[in-house]
Amino acid sequence: MKYAYYPGCSSESSARDQHASSLAVAKALGIDFVEIEGWSCCGATPGHHTDRVLAAALSTANLILAQDMGLDVVVNCAACYSRLKMANYEVLNHSDMRKKIAEAIGRDYNGRVNVKHFMEVLLEDYGADALEKAFTRSLAGLKVASYYGCLLVRPNEVTHFDDPENPKSLDNLVKAMGGESLDWPYKVECCGNSLSLTTKSELVVSLSDSIIGMARAAGAECIAVACPLCQVNLDLRQIDIRKQTGRHYDMPILYITQLIGLCLGIPVEELGLNKLVVSPSTIINAVKAAA
Amino acid sequence: MTIRIKKGQTGKGLLDTVEKMSGVDLGVCYQCKKCSCGCTVSNHAQSPPSEIIRRLQLGAGDELLNNDLIWTCVSCETCFARCPMGIDMVSIMDALRKLAIERKAAIPEGNVPLFNKAFLKTVNIFGRTYDLGLMAMYKIGTSSYRQDTEKLPIILKKKKIAILPSWSTNRKTVKRIFEKVRQNKESLK
Numbered sequence: 001m002k003y004a005y006y007p008g009c010s011s012e013s014s015a016r017d018q019h020a021s022s023l024a025v026a027k028a029l030g031i032d033f034v035e036i037e038g039w040s041c042c043g044a045t046p047g048h049h050t051d052r053v054l055a056a057a058l059s060t061a062n063l064i065l066a067q068d069m070g071l072d073v074v075v076n077c078a079a080c081y082s083r084l085k086m087a088n089y090e091v092l093n094h095s096d097m098r099k100k101i102a103e104a105i106g107r108d109y110n111g112r113v114n115v116k117h118f119m120e121v122l123l124e125d126y127g128a129d130a131l132e133k134a135f136t137r138s139l140a141g142l143k144v145a146s147y148y149g150c151l152l153v154r155p156n157e158v159t160h161f162d163d164p165e166n167p168k169s170l171d172n173l174v175k176a177m178g179g180e181s182l183d184w185p186y187k188v189e190c191c192g193n194s195l196s197l198t199t200k201s202e203l204v205v206s207l208s209d210s211i212i213g214m215a216r217a218a219g220a221e222c223i224a225v226a227c228p229l230c231q232v233n234l235d236l237r238q239i240d241i242r243k244q245t246g247r248h249y250d251m252p253i254l255y256i257t258q259l260i261g262l263c264l265g266i267p268v269e270e271l272g273l274n275k276l277v278v279s280p281s282t283i284i285n286a287v288k289a290a291a
Numbered sequence: 292m293t294i295r296i297k298k299g300q301t302g303k304g305l306l307d308t309v310e311k312m313s314g315v316d317l318g319v320c321y322q323c324k325k326c327s328c329g330c331t332v333s334n335h336a337q338s339p340p341s342e343i344i345r346r347l348q349l350g351a352g353d354e355l356l357n358n359d360l361i362w363t364c365v366s367c368e369t370c371f372a373r374c375p376m377g378i379d380m381v382s383i384m385d386a387l388r389k390l391a392i393e394r395k396a397a398i399p400e401g402n403v404p405l406f407n408k409a410f411l412k413t414v415n416i417f418g419r420t421y422d423l424g425l426m427a428m429y430k431i432g433t434s435s436y437r438q439d440t441e442k443l444p445i446i447l448k449k450k451k452i453a454i455l456p457s458w459s460t461n462r463k464t465v466k467r468i469f470e471k472v473r474q475n476k477e478s479l480k
Contacts, residue, residue, distance in 0.1 A: 009420040009457075012419070012453050012457045013422050013451065013452050014422070014451045016450060037460065038459055038460040038461035039459060039461070040418040040419060040459040040461050040462070040464070040465045041418065041419050041459075041465070043411075043414070044410070044420070045366055045407075046406070046407035046408075046410040046411050047411065047414075048366070048381075049385060049388050049403070049407050050388075050389070050392075050411060051389065051472050052312075052382075052385065053472055053475070054411075054469070054472045057468045057471075057472070058414070058468055061461065061464045061465065061468065065461065094314065100475075103471060104467070104468045104471040104472060105464060105467070105468060106464075150331075150365075150367035150368055150369065151367075151368065154368035154369065155368045155371045155372050155381070156372060157377075164372045188369075189331065190331040190365055190367030190369065192331060192365045192367075193365075194365045194366060195363075195365055195401065195403070197425075197426060197429065197439075198402065198403055198429070199400065199401050199402065199433055199435045200363070200400065200401035200403075201438065203335050203363070207331065236442060236445075236446070236451070239441075239442055240442075274449075275449050275450065275451070276449075277449060
């Protein structure tokens, strides 16, 4: 199994841990990630806020590089995933957009490069059964709230990822690891990260507070995420939540790839677990030898 | 919500422009308000999304561009996902944001346009985002130096931000895209 890997900008700043744990997991499972040489920013939210052609063209530039590699694209970041898929959607559904994008880049693109989130690769291409067999350790007894956020599942016409209202992919991975996947209502709420760096952070804090609070009420011992923006927001904002509301959650926010890495027996330091703000030590200690 | 309609108002206001920019037909909205019920930020803004649609249908003009939902919206796509008529509200909001900038509408607290500009500036230069650079630009522009500074030690300790920018080797294409989009905008003026 071989994929063109699109790391995304956060892999070099706030989400080095997601990047490291994904590469470690892929390596352990024999999945070949070939980094796209010359990858550039997908445009993210500021791109589509500003101009439709700009947003689609910035993403398409990367898909063209992957096309030349002849491989499907694998992505970790939910926002990059959404933007790359949106570029395919624009090219395939709007011929005028395809023309404008080609003009901007200087090359036509047919919209046919497959874009997959790493979770899709694990569940669909590698397979949940094979994955379960690869696990040497287990999350037995651990209550995990799986949090999907917004851009993985929405809009479904574009991402085609799971069910937009009640997705199960992360939950299925948690179950495959032997953990208890909690049924809770906020799994597809938005954490508001796109406003996080602006001065509207009070709103972002209140959104993060309600998500972590709901996970806590459901009995979660940690939250599993698959998006670098959700992770940094829910993890780092617990400091602000404490300041603004006095609520002290101390809720570890782990990437699903970090949990998978632990269950594959990959050493803690290779999974970037020391980069988390809220210490994941209770979770690391809870991982047991598989029965 | 109360929407006042001026007697004798002619023309269709923003509706045609917004529909053309987004490729979305707003005529099919029957105000079920599912978008507003699910909206992440409607409690934190002047109007929920269904009201924006209704105002457009009733002929709202440039005054609508001052509505703070335009810059409070987090593009979480819940409205689009839940609309029974498949209205792509996200593209409507993108169109309103573009018009708000072009027509110099009021920019509410948070100054998201400045953030977007700073973000894209780093992408144009490096081909990738450079968080430290964009935060510096944004903080200078908004004089919000103290915000989030108390978290800086932990951000640095955990290496959650890169000190040096990362350069894409495909910068030429990225620059070309920005330049072409700018030229298109100029030619429309």
